[in-house]
Amino acid sequence: MHDHDSPHAIPTPQASEQAIANLVDRFYDKVRADAELGPVFNGAISDWMEHKHTLCEFWSSMVLRSGRYQGNPMGTHRALPPFPKALFHRWLELWRDTAREVFEPPVAEVFIGAAARVAQGLSLGLHLGSLEAHTPDALRFTSTSGRSID
Numbered sequence: 001m002h003d004h005d006s007p008h009a010i011p012t013p014q015a016s017e018q019a020i021a022n023l024v025d026r027f028y029d030k031v032r033a034d035a036e037l038g039p040v041f042n043g044a045i046s047d048w049m050e051h052k053h054t055l056c057e058f059w060s061s062m063v064l065r066s067g068r069y070q071g072n073p074m075g076t077h078r079a080l081p082p083f084p085k086a087l088f089h090r091w092l093e094l095w096r097d098t099a100r101e102v103f104e105p106p107v108a109e110v111f112i113g114a115a116a117r118v119a120q121g122l123s124l125g126l127h128l129g130s131l132e133a134h135t136p137d138a139l140r141f142t143s144t145s146g147r148s149i150d
Contacts (some may be wrong), residue, residue, distance in 0.1 A: 027098040
């Protein structure tokens with residue numbers, strides 16, 4: 001049984017390798033089942049265990065500064081068939097919901113802010129344009145003091 005199998009799991013107060021694995025596992029289970037994202041991701045990913053492992057390394061490097069991820073996210077996404085920018089918005093929505101399930105608010109907001117910056121960079125790098133003009137709240141997160149941080 002995975003940690004995420006319990007609908008009443010208690011959010012964790014800090015980021016750790018185990019918590020990141022829980023976040024990634026829960027998130028990609030949602031992505032695979034999602035009506036919008038599922039067909040794109042399921043068509044592009046043949047080995048979900050490997051993909052989740054890679055994404056755990058990515059988020060560990062992003063948030064914990066572990067240096068474990070050695071890949072090229074832009075190159076990976078450029079190799080995919082074209083997809084609409086709107087999928088970034090759905091991806092961010094699911095990520096935001098999942099981060100808030102897994103982590104207490106201050107930590108969840110760190111992951112949400114990092115994901116917004118990643119999505120923005122990928123959208124611009126894929127020549128899909130800025131996400132900020134369409135969903136400013138998706139690209140903004142709030143500090144523990146309640147102050148908006150961009």
